[in-house]
Amino acid sequence: MYRLVLIALMVIGAAAVLLSLVGQLAFPVTDLLATGAVAVGASFASSWIFALLFRTKAHPESSLITGFLLFFLFYPSTALADLSSVALAAVIASASKYLLAIRARHIFNPAAIGAFVVSLLGLNFAVWWVATGLLLPLTAVGAFLVLYRSRRLPVGLTFVAIAALLVTVRLVSSGQDVGEALVSAFTQFPIVFLAGFMLSEPLTLPPRRWQQLTVAAIAAVVFSTVFGFGPITNTPELALLVGNLVAFAFGQRRGIRLTYLGKRRLTPSSWELSFQPAGSVRFRPGQYLELSVPHRADFRGSRRIFSISSAPTTDGPLTVALSVPERPSSFKRAFLALEPGAKVMATGIGGDFMLPRDTATPVVLLAGGIGITPFASQLAHDHELGHDRDVVVVYAVRDNAELGYADLLEKSRVPVVLVSPARPDELPPNWVWAGAGRITPDLLRSAVPDLTDRRAFVSGPPGMVADLRAALKGIGVKRVSADYFSGY
DSSP: OHHHHHHHHHHHHHHHHHHHHTTOSSSOHHHHHHHHHHHHHHHHHHHHHHHHHTTSOOOHHHHHHHHHHHHHHBOOOOOHHHHHHHHHHHHHHHHHHHHSEETTEESSOHHHHHHHHHHHTTSOOBOOTTOSTTTHHHHHHHHHHHHHHTTOHHHHHHHHHHHHHHHHHHHHHTTOOHHHHHHHHHHTSOHHHHHHHTTTOGGGSOSSHHHHHHHHHHHHHHHHOOOEETTEEOOHHHHHHHHHHHHHHHSOOSOEEEEEEEEEEEETTEEEEEEEESSOOOOOTTOEEEEEOOSSOOTTOSEEEEEBOSOTTOSSOEEEEEEOOSSOOHHHHHHHTOOTTOEEEEEEEEOOOOOOSSTTSOEEEEEEGGGGHHHHHHHHHHHHHTOOOOEEEEEEOSSGGGOTTHHHHHHHTOOEEEEOSSOOSOOOTTEEEOOSSOOOHHHHHHHOTTGGGSEEEEEEOHHHHHHHHHHHHHHTOSOEEEEEOOOO
């Protein structure tokens, strides 16, 4: 995600320079280049210095993103005073990641807090010049890609819809017609840019979807409401900071320090890794953990999300599972090479892929390959608490040897519909083999006759999840929740 965001911001920046060169943007190209160089350079350098001071590893891509964001916020200029204030904003942004943080989780969006403090001091003012109709198409495409890839499109759309509506109403009340006001909302206000590139920052969002939507709505209202308290007025950066405070109140308030205990092989192509948290960790079965493993990372970075496979009621270790292809990523190689006793950091726990609290609600769990992981946590939790939930598991694997957590499924005594290339020689009680191939609507109707009366949960590769969601909806299943394991 860092790489995607950085590339999108660089494309928008290059487009701004090109528009300036052909006389379509009001700023001289020298002002753009000077401000951009100072913002990015100061952010990169100060981030490196603070990392040294706090004896941690710098995150170059994060610092470059912060620098580009500040470039788009402040009025381009070659004046020394203006460039100095932009550099100060970058330094404040870098410092906030360490000083305004609790156990490795910063509270505020760095670029927003840097712009806010510099504006509050009266040294410069964020004008969000990126909000222009000329750059809107690229901004919208970039924002969509970021929100879609990070699975935060509903969050971004919530902010955009509420902010655009309130701004349009405000402009109409001041004398503009509806069409003109709506165009102004998107071409003169940084609604799309803020939603796609700043509100979506993962470390300043709460873990649950309803919490994220609440933060988006609150930020949109603050963004659109005119007010002033002395030097503090309704600026976009203030709206984002208010949203960050609400998110922090909702979310995991600290990073999670973990000690690596070891690994065990689940199947020929997958492993389960165990960790001991430094303190108590609260989560619900089906939620995920974002782990950071420092290493010489490829373009996908050093952080990944893993569904937790252990139950929260146990006093034992916290476990995650991963599949390992023939050519694993740099992250997986580093992850599997960890030595017992190694320390790793989790940035937080989140997710909404959870079974109904009402255990009387019948459910069907559809898993593909390593997609069984969140269900392992849920079934283990129910088994430990003695919940008599009405569950049917439909489990598809490419080889019978790839049945992860088969022992847990057998111990849980839930009905399992197995889809695999060949019928196993022996099947545990309550298991049936449904044949080879894919999970099809006909197979589901036959194997789970009361399917439409159940809530469905689907976990596995993105293609399988998308196909099954559509198939379940076509059959008539009213509520379908989906998780997926993207490549890493």
